[in-house]
Amino acid sequence: MKHSDSARRRRRQPYAWLGAGAVTLGIxxxxxxxxxxxxxxxxxxxxxxxASSSSSDSSSASSNSSTTKKTTAHSARSGxxxxxxxxAGSRKAPAAASxxxxxxxxxxxxxxxxxxxxxxxxxxxxxxxxxxxxxxxxxxxxALPAADPSPNMNGYLPSEPIVAGVAVNxxxxxxxxxxxxxxxxxxxxxxxxxxIVAIIPQVLLAQAALSLDTWETAITPAQSLYARTSGVPFxxxxxxxxxxxxxxxxxxxxxxxxxxGLFLPLVGAFxxxxxxxxxxxxxxxxxxxxxxxxxxxxxMRATTEPIVYIxxxxxxxxxxxxDTGSSGLVVTxxxxxxxxxxxxxxxxxxxxxxxxxxxxxxxxxxxxxFGNGIVSGPTSVNIVDSDDEATALAFFxxxxxxxxxxxxxANAAGPGPSIPTTALPGxxxxxxxxxxxxxxxxxxxxxxxxxxxxxRTSVPGAPDAYLNVKINNGTPTQVGAIIDxxxxxxxxxxxxIGGASYVPVGTRISVYTPDGVLLYSYIVTSQxxxxxxxxxxxxxxxxPFQHGPVYINYTAPDGIGxxxxxxx
Numbered sequence: 001m002k003h004s005d006s007a008r009r010r011r012r013q014p015y016a017w018l019g020a021g022a023v024t025l026g027i028x029x030x031x032x033x034x035x036x037x038x039x040x041x042x043x044x045x046x047x048x049x050x051a052s053s054s055s056s057d058s059s060s061a062s063s064n065s066s067t068t069k070k071t072t073a074h075s076a077r078s079g080x081x082x083x084x085x086x087x088a089g090s091r092k093a094p095a096a097a098s099x100x101x102x103x104x105x106x107x108x109x110x111x112x113x114x115x116x117x118x119x120x121x122x123x124x125x126x127x128x129x130x131x132x133x134x135x136x137x138x139x140x141x142x143a144l145p146a147a148d149p150s151p152n153m154n155g156y157l158p159s160e161p162i163v164a165g166v167a168v169n170x171x172x173x174x175x176x177x178x179x180x181x182x183x184x185x186x187x188x189x190x191x192x193x194x195x196i197v198a199i200i201p202q203v204l205l206a207q208a209a210l211s212l213d214t215w216e217t218a219i220t221p222a223q224s225l226y227a228r229t230s231g232v233p234f235x236x237x238x239x240x241x242x243x244x245x246x247x248x249x250x251x252x253x254x255x256x257x258x259x260x261g262l263f264l265p266l267v268g269a270f271x272x273x274x275x276x277x278x279x280x281x282x283x284x285x286x287x288x289x290x291x292x293x294x295x296x297x298x299x300m301r302a303t304t305e306p307i308v309y310i311x312x313x314x315x316x317x318x319x320x321x322x323d324t325g326s327s328g329l330v331v332t333x334x335x336x337x338x339x340x341x342x343x344x345x346x347x348x349x350x351x352x353x354x355x356x357x358x359x360x361x362x363x364x365x366x367x368x369x370f371g372n373g374i375v376s377g378p379t380s381v382n383i384v385d386s387d388d389e390a391t392a393l394a395f396f397x398x399x400x401x402x403x404x405x406x407x408x409x410a411n412a413a414g415p416g417p418s419i420p421t422t423a424l425p426g427x428x429x430x431x432x433x434x435x436x437x438x439x440x441x442x443x444x445x446x447x448x449x450x451x452x453x454x455x456r457t458s459v460p461g462a463p464d465a466y467l468n469v470k471i472n473n474g475t476p477t478q479v480g481a482i483i484d485x486x487x488x489x490x491x492x493x494x495x496x497i498g499g500a501s502y503v504p505v506g507t508r509i510s511v512y513t514p515d516g517v518l519l520y521s522y523i524v525t526s527q528x529x530x531x532x533x534x535x536x537x538x539x540x541x542x543x544p545f546q547h548g549p550v551y552i553n554y555t556a557p558d559g560i561g562x563x564x565x566x567x568x
Contacts, residue, residue, distance in 0.1 A: 150461030151480035151537060155411035155560050156327040156419050164450055164555045167426040168212055168250075171290035175209045175257070178282035185275045186267065194270035201267060204260035205283070211253035212290060215246060219450075222246040227454035230567045247452055250292035250427075257287040291426035293449040294374045298322065298436050300443055301400025304488045304542045306436045308446060310406065311369040312381055314339025321399045322434065322446060324552055324563075325463045325484030325539070326407030328416045329368065330361065330382045332389045332396075335403050342366060346380065351415040353405070357395040359388035361415070368420045374448065379423035382415055405486070408432050408552055410462040410561025412482075422554055424448055431553045433566075434485060437546035451551040453566040457517040459483075462552045462561035464537065467519070468512040471496055476512055480537040483544060483563050490530040490541025503529050511540065519565055520547040 179202060187195035222243040229236040261283050268276035299307045306322040312329075315337020320329070330351070336342070342364045352358040361382040368376045384392040396402045408421050422429045428448040436444035459465040463483040468476035469492070477496055484490070497503055503524050510521035520543055522528065530541060544550055549566040556562035 149466070149558065150411060150464050150560050151466065152411045152413070152461065152464035153558065153560055155409075156414075156416040157410050157554055157559050157561060158418070158422055161559065162422060162429055162554045164427070164430050165216070167289045167429075168216065168292065171253075171286040171288075171426070172209060172212055174282045174286035174289065175205055175212075178279050178286065179205050179209075181282065182264075182267070182276075182279045185271055185279065191271060194267055197263070197270050198267045201260040201263040201283075204256045204263070208253040208256035208260070208286070208290070211249045211256065215249035215253075215292070218246040218249070223454040227456070227567050243453075247293060250290060253290050254287055257283055257290060261287070288425040291424075291428050291449075293447055293452060294370070294424075294428050296370050296374065296446045296448070298434070298444040298446050300436055300441060301402075303441075305400030305402070306434070306444065306446075306485055306542075306545070307400050307402055308406070309371065311337065311371075313337040313342065313366040314369075317371075318403045319401055320404040320406040321396075321402040321486050322436075323405050323407045323484070323486035324409045324434070324545075324550075325412055325482050325486050326405060327409050327412040327414060327419050328380065328382055328407045329404065329420050330384065330407070330415065331404030332384045332393050333386070334389075334393065336366070336381070336383060340366070347417060349382070349415055351382075353395065355395065355398075357392060359392050360385040363417060368423075370448075374424065374428070376420050376423040377425065379420045380416070380418045381420070399486070409464075410552065410554055410556075411464050411559075413464075419554075421448060430555050431551055431561075433549060433551045434545055435549040435568075436485065436542070437548075441546060451553065451564060451566065453549055453551070453568075455551070455564045456567050457513050457519070458553070458556075458562050458564040459513050460556065460558065460560060460562050462556075462563045464560075465563055466514050467538075467540075468514055468516065469496060469538070470510040470512065472508050476510075476516075478514060482537050482539045483550075484539050485542055485545045485550075487539040487541040489528055490539040490543065491533045491536075492530045492538055493536075494532050494534050497532070500532065502532055505529070511544070520544050 182198055182202060182205075185191075185194070186198040222239075222245070226236070226239045226243045229239045261280060264276055264280050264283065268280075296308050301307050307319045308322055309317045309319055311317050312331060313336050315335060318331070318335040320331070345362045346365055347363040348361065349363070350358070350360050361384050363380050363382050365378045366381055368379060368381070370376075393403065396404055399405070406420065407415075408419055410419070421432055427450055430450045431448075433447035433449075433452055434444070438444040459467065465481055465483060466478055467481040467483075468478050469481075470476040479493060479496070492503060492509070494500060497507070503509075505524055505526055507524040508521060509524065509530070511519045513519060522543060524530070530539075544565070548568045551564040551566055553562040553564050
């Protein structure tokens, strides 16, 4: 299952890296306090992994309401109980019990072959052939439902919808409250020495408020200018510098809030009544709610496998595959630290990954650390049971040397029961920006928070969405698809290539949105050939993520997220 990414990417001008590259590099430089450091793990190999699961996890199905606002820095979005045996994000009726058996999709070894699995993912597989409910998972190009914007309207987003901007607005209110209370506790009470000492934190709090206010005002015009100048040499790069300036403003606010917090104990020494503690609490909470962007480096292994490093429950840094095609974090116990007791399990389940892995798991609630201050609130982590641990770990190691799978898809089929990136503080839970081909195809970036770049086009659903696929100069055909960063080289329906069992070398595959916007196009070689399936949702494979920046938007309507393709 190998292919080269060079045929998939547009020819770039020599200065093109100054656009999205400069923006993301600049964010990284400014977020030195919130950037995970990739370690020199040398695991190699390629593999595939998409989950198919049945579980009794305590989780909540996503709500389609978009009006509820998050009001805490670490909103506890992992949720609680659904009916036993039902996974809220599976492609069947949510209340239906399941005894899914994972189905392995065919592995493309370079020889012509056909996969007949009903689910049809060459690289990541979520549902099983034993399911009795036939929904959009078995939809083909000839019969697509018209009512829903996605082939999968269920997902693992929090039951309390994520609303962009709410956390920042809350931070601004907390800063205002802290300033007023600090004034009251010092000058307002006649304590002149404390008032003099409080001047510095007051200035810092004012600076933080100004930075957040300016960001809210400046970010949309800066993104609009960046989009309008796309393809215009030099002018586009200048627009990128302007955009970068707007993107760095929340970091200035965080720095100011942190600095203010360092001065407050000194104010308290003069204030003397203990009244400074509420101010400290407001400032520290505002610093969490005011976090807007955080960058993590991505290392590409075995051409197609995006790897990041995380720490679970205070444990050692461990490599995991970033997988938009699944939802939920799956690891073995070896990757989980013992900094704090895990507590009682919150659920159990059975799942599997295409390529030959089936496993049972137990779900616990703990924290996930992406490095240098990017720490989630309590979130669900699926730990493979001991009987399956050795087999699972050996399988994960095939995924570019990974020790687990970090599923960040909103409406993937599982295993859930929640998505760790939705439990990050402040606006970091808004979504995930992934540009895995930024540095010559061997490394990239993942940014948590609002989309840092302007959207070129968008499709409902992340990863499950409707796309139009054109073969050579034929007519585009609409299909259900999985936009899958961990999808290796993807799959294609036999019906799209005239009933053939393999895709001929030299075939051009072009992928569009349903309304005709080109997403990416490439020519098939003996290395990058997608696996042929007879039915089911096709899999894009890693191509769209290597081709350009993609944003997984958790704030989109319908509770299924959206996949946003950005200007580079």
